[in-house]
Amino acid sequence: MKNEIILITGASGCVGQYIANWLIENSTSELFLWVRDPKKITSINLENPRIKILVGDLRESNKFKKEISEVNRVIHTATAWGDPKRAKEVNIDAVKNLLNLLNPSNIKQIIYFSTASVLDRNLNLLPEAFTYGTEYIQTKAQCLRELESHQLATKIIAVFPTLVFGGRLDGKSKFPTSYLTEGLRDALRWIWLARWIKLSSRFHFIHAADIAFICGHLANSDFEPVQPFSATKIKKLVLGQPYTSIDVVIQTLLIWKGMRRVPQIPILPWLIELITILLPIQMTNWDRFSLRQKHFIHEPVTSPETFGGISHAKTLSQVLHNSGLTKH
Template sequence: MPARILITGASGCVGQYTAHWLLQNSDADLLLWLRDPSKLTAIQANNPRVRLLVGDLRETDRFASDLATVTRVIHTATAWGDPERAHQVNVVAVKRLLALLNPNLIEQITYFSTASILNRHLQPLPEALAYGTEYIQTKAQCLSDLEQHPLAEKIVAVFPTLVFGGRVDGTSPFPTSYLTEGLAEASKWLWLARFLRADASFHFIHAADIAAICGHLAVTPHQRNAEPGQGAVRRIVMGQPAISVNEAVATLCRWRGVARTPGIPLWPWLIETLIKILPIEVNAWDRFSIKQRHFIHNPVTQPERFGGTSHAADLEAVLQDSGLPHRGGV
């Protein structure tokens, strides 16, 4: 009998890439939970394997009968901005959703968090709960709660790094991620960035590669967490190998045909000066991030870990996929 997979946040960038992957690579029936069906641009709503659950995640009990029938959950839905709504969606609704699953039927829950709440060894950052944004705090709180949940051994927590997806020119059927949308704006600042050098590094991943990882997890037998030093919940940070900010700026400059200069190091005192003179609002979490600088993790997972091939294994492939005009030659 085909798997019955629930995807929350199904109209979002990652949700649609994941649903598309499962329709192409499995025979699973999909329950797509979303608030606005008109935003479902990459998936045919009338596909016989698709059923839409239209409503807010806070209306969980409306779909109690459907939730009791699913064998797998891919929970991508999230909220930020308003602290009360973030708590209700990112913590309360998650617990209620899990409570409505049939514990004898459910095989696996893939829960989306964020890599920002983990240190380089995939352990929770105390600072995330201490002074993170409402989004960061609720994600940290939920992960802590899930470690103690009766279904903990069936939960895989996935932690995306910086997510690209869709196209800046709007020609992709998939929604454009916030990071891809920001490429055009970032290009406008290359005239300044080309003069600067920063001692910082990060991971990124394309939504198509997130979908490949989550799809693999959803169609293969669930494995309990065997990682030493972790709890019952399995942790997977999704990202390509780390690159430096300087490498990223150099790649973007080459792509846009902007000449780089020897550069001025962004010393801490210079960063503080720029914060003071530029119209930038900086909160406690921002200051922690500036101080930390290197948002890297080990291990970090790509589709290759599960026998797949990355859709965008490097930043140049991301730029090619994004539709950002290429003006190379420098």
Template sequence: MKEARILITGASGCVGQYTCNWLLKNTEAKLLLWIRDPKKLSSINHDDQRVKLLVGDIRNPEVFSNEIANATHVIHTATAWGGVERATQVNVIAVKKLLSLLKPNTLQRFIYFSTASILDKDLNPLPEALRYGTEYIQTKAKCLQDLENHPLSNKIIAVFPTLVFGGQFDSSGMFPSSYLTQGLKEATKWLWLARWFKGLSKFHFIHAEDIAFVCGQLLISELKPRSSKAVNKIPKFVLGQPSLSIDQAINALLKWKTMNRYISLPLWGWIIECLVTILPIKITQWDRFSIKQRHFVHDPITNPKDFGGTSYAQSINEILLYSGLPKGKKSYKQVIYPKK
């Protein structure tokens, strides 16, 4: 990939920076890093001769039309939430504009980042994502629909990360922290309550370092991960480690913080409804659908193992270790020796 010119949108984000670093270490490609604030690009040497910063808003791609037209590969991680108008402009309209500025004869691959939340267990689009989803979920589902019928669909690869961890829990590392990693400290504050219940739901997670590895392989490797049962025009890859239950995750956190586990009650649907009523929690229609669905598992999933690699973080313990979350202090029973 010596002559490759890889355009990476959202390059200053958690996944974006891990991916940029992987490409700098493992390829000879030139990187076009599209960012809004250069100060947030903390892990990249801005003076690297292989790096060119494109400072601007993803909603105005015309500013960089020359750079976009000459890109041989694109990794589109930029996204938005927190408002219907902004989410639509960034997650749907901006993607169409970006694709329209690419040269079909120059472009080799376009890796589009979505979210596993909009897919069912067989990697088919969930109708409920468009019906009940938040503005983020709905716009991601709408964009996927559009991409399936786009003239460049034969060059698009869609990746769907599951729960993403990365960086340090206190944002002190060289990489930005993902929202889930930032939330680990807050999550431990609820362990006193969580240890009384047994969460039966299952889910996948993945570290941003492993996402970077997979993206790199999708660009440079001819290896093909297992195919899914999904009916689609563009390849879909859900990025995650083998599923585990919420109960297993709670046990790992309790052990990490050296807290005891008591007799736990199965967290049935009616109990969740009671907790939602009692605790200061606001839920949406999408939240209620998710509670009813319970399990968030997919088959197949993709991680470094599918490309002959080794995962950076395959277990929750490794996630906690790399996050820098402090361990609980071990409690020792006082031993009183008899007087001589």
């Protein structure tokens, strides 16, 4: 029987490389890796006969019309932010063009990457994502809403990563380092000040290796996520570990740094907003909305344990250990 063909967009990014590597090691699928610069792929051997590189911008989908028509599954991780025009072209227009080039008789599954920021606690689209969101948030919310009416909607599994860690800071990983992992050094640098602050905000995180495990299992099976209380055609999975809090983060970083905890001063949201008014701090409407929302939690969340696996990094301590960050 012929091996399935999986198309991965954004395959040179942190999450894309973790997924591609997992599939090379744990499946027999052929991979079409869509990238702008193949030199950025550091985690896999591009001479592997199961790999075909598609070099081009996501907005150039007609360039790969033949290849796209052959694929059986798509894992769409590519995204854009910063420039409103490019964000719309990549996050909305290019996605729909890609789906329109798929052969309905060949395609079995589309794993579409969005962001947990566009969802409320019960995995419904936040109205505020459309009104207050940055160009990234707005285009991700708009694309998800438009995909609901697409002819392939029932074959789409939308995944919503929470805060993503990945790679290492000591140069010992073959994977790129995520923005969040890059920020760990700065977090430790300022922990002496943060230890005086008490914040009750809660959130989820996940490691890119665990995202790869989840996507790999989705792409290696006909798994159908259970969608209780949902009338949408598109299935939704928020990828994350059980929620933690900023207080727990501060305590974990203090232990890692070898520093003692001190009496903490509660910082209320109204005080933060007042500080941003008094000081020359630029904030978007989305920043202000996020401050008021305070908690960023979802129910349910999906981790490798959902599929009977073991998470690569289930706790923040494991994240720090896997990041190669020096412990004091």
